[in-house]
Amino acid sequence: MATDQVKGQLDVLLLRVLLDGPAHGYSVISALRERSEGTFDLPEGTIYPALHRLEEAGFLDSDWESVNGRRRRLYRLTRSGAAALVEGQSRWADFVAAVESVLAPVTPRPV
Amino acid sequence: MTEDSTGSSPIEEFLDKLLAASVGVPPRATRHLLAETEAHLRDVASEATEAGSTSAEAEEVAVARFGSVDALVQAEAAARGLPLGALIRPVVGTSLLLGGLAGLAMGVSGLITAIMGYLAGSTFIVNISHHTYLAPSDCARWLSQNHSTHSCYQAALQDWSFEVVAYRVVLGVLGLVALLVYLYLGRRWSARQLIFNLPRSSVDAVAFVAFAGVGVWLAGMGVDSLIVSAGRGAGQGLGTAPAMLVLGAVFGWRLMADLRTALDRALV
Numbered sequence: 001m002a003t004d005q006v007k008g009q010l011d012v013l014l015l016r017v018l019l020d021g022p023a024h025g026y027s028v029i030s031a032l033r034e035r036s037e038g039t040f041d042l043p044e045g046t047i048y049p050a051l052h053r054l055e056e057a058g059f060l061d062s063d064w065e066s067v068n069g070r071r072r073r074l075y076r077l078t079r080s081g082a083a084a085l086v087e088g089q090s091r092w093a094d095f096v097a098a099v100e101s102v103l104a105p106v107t108p109r110p111v
Numbered sequence: 112m113t114e115d116s117t118g119s120s121p122i123e124e125f126l127d128k129l130l131a132a133s134v135g136v137p138p139r140a141t142r143h144l145l146a147e148t149e150a151h152l153r154d155v156a157s158e159a160t161e162a163g164s165t166s167a168e169a170e171e172v173a174v175a176r177f178g179s180v181d182a183l184v185q186a187e188a189a190a191r192g193l194p195l196g197a198l199i200r201p202v203v204g205t206s207l208l209l210g211g212l213a214g215l216a217m218g219v220s221g222l223i224t225a226i227m228g229y230l231a232g233s234t235f236i237v238n239i240s241h242h243t244y245l246a247p248s249d250c251a252r253w254l255s256q257n258h259s260t261h262s263c264y265q266a267a268l269q270d271w272s273f274e275v276v277a278y279r280v281v282l283g284v285l286g287l288v289a290l291l292v293y294l295y296l297g298r299r300w301s302a303r304q305l306i307f308n309l310p311r312s313s314v315d316a317v318a319f320v321a322f323a324g325v326g327v328w329l330a331g332m333g334v335d336s337l338i339v340s341a342g343r344g345a346g347q348g349l350g351t352a353p354a355m356l357v358l359g360a361v362f363g364w365r366l367m368a369d370l371r372t373a374l375d376r377a378l379v
Contacts, residue, residue, distance in 0.1 A: 025151055042178075043176070044176050044177050045177040045178040045183040046178055046183070048148070049186035050190070052187065052190045070149075071146045071150060072147075
């Protein structure tokens, strides 16, 4: 269930992870898993189309680097990506507040 | 790495499948996706190996954690806004190529049919005899259009044989236009690194079956007319069959080359 739910919020989660600094795909998915203490355990391949979509939207840019003879693509947050993150965090806070207000425990009425 | 004697391993097989499934994704995007995927898979496999897994187990774990090729390619295509264009471009490109070649073949067949008509007479390309019923109103029209003829039969023969050739020549011109459009669009799409043809082996197989099949069928119809109708109308089939059979042979030769290449790869 958590995996299904995270797909709808994947973009903002990726932007948040990359706010801490440039990273390649494997580092991003590892950070996502570690910070959620294993709750967000997505198929790892799903992260790349999401990163590419964010780059197409201008929220990320990327460079290639070579480590131990292996090419890696390093993603970094752009200024508009940082703005999109702030907006996404705000939307999420509103959503959580709305859900919590509906789910708030109520005192049973005396019969 | 856990490559066997054929150079295969779980990661190599996954990358092969990913490459094969990336039809419609621009070449550069495909290369980048493959490079990122390979680096990711090898990182995961290295970690699993350090944790005590065998190389084969480590690669299987890496591939299993990565997810399915189909889901990845679909998500990648969606991320780049590709689905519609990526589907339409190869269909349009291949249709223009094969349709253009078919039209051109019909145009050539028009010329062959015209020569046949010139050498063997109009009845060789039109199935008409003195016993064929010809409506008086049609006769009046044909005679008014062909002043050099003195009978309805002769006028009909001239009109129909002209149509047989003219329609083929028109198809030839349309085929040429389609091929020019194909070359123009192909140049534009190539410049943007977009794929505009369906896979070569598929195109070759479809074209071979279509052109060779039509060629054999038309040749059969022509021979049948020679035997059954004393050659009346045989030129239509016999004039078109050679052009179709030539195209069938070209695509058959390409298909054989495709099969030889696939066989060589399988045996490496």
